[in-house]
Amino acid sequence: MSLLAQELKQNRPFRSLEEEALLNLARTFEVSNTRLGEFLRQFDLTYTQYNVLRILRGAGESGLKCSEVSSRMVNHDPDVTRLMDRLERRGWVVRKRSNTDRRVVLVAISPTGIALLAGIDVPLAQFLAGLGGHMGPERLRQLISLLEDWRRGQAAIPAPLAEIVTPVRVPDDRR
Secondary structure: OOHHHHHOOOOOOOOOHHHHHHHHHHHHHHHHHHHHHHHHHOOOOOHHHHHHHHHHHHHOOOOEEHHHHHHHOOOOOOOHHHHHHHHHHOOOEEEEEOOOOOOOEEEEEOHHHHHHHHHHHHHHHHHHHHHHHHHHHHHHHHHHHHHHHHHHHHHHOOOOHHHOOOOOOOOOOOO
């Protein structure tokens, strides 16, 4: 019995290796995301907020449009504008008008936001080494490659999905 089956207290085998792999991805994400959330909480920060600040630090002083920040996020947030509002209230980002097009509002990380991330960088590196360092560099590179292959495979799924999936009809008892 696999570790995942034990964790999920599953008595029957998985329907396929693909199902077990997908559930392993989901379970691994959930466990890792929970641990990362606990780590970031000591800095009074959520993972989504950290992700945005990380993106904006990489963008430099010029900043980015909200839509550009959204497209670069690891986990998409449907309401980036409100997220930016919260970050601005905390003094971690600043909004400014574009010099080339006054209609465009850019968001940039503030000096306070940069200082916050600078204080997180070393402890975060240590935390991440604790999460995956036991695997060693070669296995980590292999894992990255496998995950990238998994995502590339998603492009092979035809759209719309309804063309390959037969819907299950539930009887309508209202008649």
